[in-house]
């Protein structure tokens with residue numbers, strides 16, 4: 282069983298996707314056209330934010346937000362940005378790419394997200410922003426984060442690569458409860474395996490800040506706000522018409538797909554509840570289950586066992602960003618919880634198209650492993 286079968290996941294929409302692809306090909310218009318503009322509108326109404334700027338990918342979306350804040354004088358080189366220690370490295374790359382300094386924060390063991398109750402001690406006179414990551418599909422938001430941002434005038438930049446469609450219980454700064462519209466700005470990814478996946482690279486910046494949106498749009502287009510006039514030293518990061526057309530189709534089905542992911546997750550949790558594994562909390566609409574993560578002291582053996590049963594699993598992530606060889610200057614830092622989690626976490630296959638039989642097979646294979654371990658412990 283594959284970890285994720287994208288061919289099967291896209292199959293229900295294949296006819297519709299081929300039809301819109303044909304329309305784009307016949308139109309002869311491939312960049313900065315009406316399909317991108319209309320996807321941006323659609324995304325704004327879905328999220329309840331004012332502006333969306335379609336860009337090349339999720340990492341660029343985050344880089345562009347920070348670069349725009351630098352252009353606007355909100356932050357400058359060497360300023361500190363609080364990021365979760367337990368995240369995909371792209372969050373941190375966006376910070377260091379702009380010569381800003383990542384300040385890592387341990388997660389909340391229950392949610393695996395940034396511990397928003399425990400950030401204040403990390404704030405210095407150079408802190409300019411917090412970047413909550415809605416990791417594994419669970420929205421990371423709450424009053425403590427809003428209060429902290431208000432008190433220290435910090436920007437809140439969401440990394441919404443994994444949680445498109447998640448709804449926070451607490452409304453965001455502009456009133457919307459959708460992740461991607463909670464903070465001052467959000468970077469969204471439409472990488473094919475994300476909950477809203479394109480058929481190639483794509484991303485978007487979403488915000489309700491008109492000035493920020495305008496600067497991001499210029500920066501993503503060589504720094505040009507008007508053709509052949511360059512206000513900034515920008516780069517080129519644009520979503521193409523083809524991806525926008527695909528995403529406009531797929532956004533219509535996102536809520537239904539996320540509901541299926543929730544069903545998969547509760548099914549797993551029901552079948553695995555008597556095992557010694559640490560299971561993810563259910564979190565209602567706050568969670569769109571980009572990943573279903575279990576924790577196991579014998580994670581590598583469990584993974585090998587599942588592999589022998591033809592169940593593919595993955596580890597998100599085996600090496601935390603501060604321990605990566607691209608960051609020798611952070612390698613000495615210690616985040617015990619993050620490091621322990623990276624040893625214990627295992628992602629089981631989860632996707633809207635998975636059948637009950639497949640989910641049962643995965644769960645039963647996990648149960649068989651746990652029973653075998655218990656027996657050997659009793660000997």
Ligand SMILES: *Cc1c(COP(=O)(O)O)cnc(C)c1O
Pocket residue numbers: 338339340341368369371372414440442443469470471472482483484
């Ligand atoms: C996927 C991902 C990104 C980067 O998105 P790309 O579109 O692949 O560039 C950033 N942050 C997180 C948490 C992600 O999962």
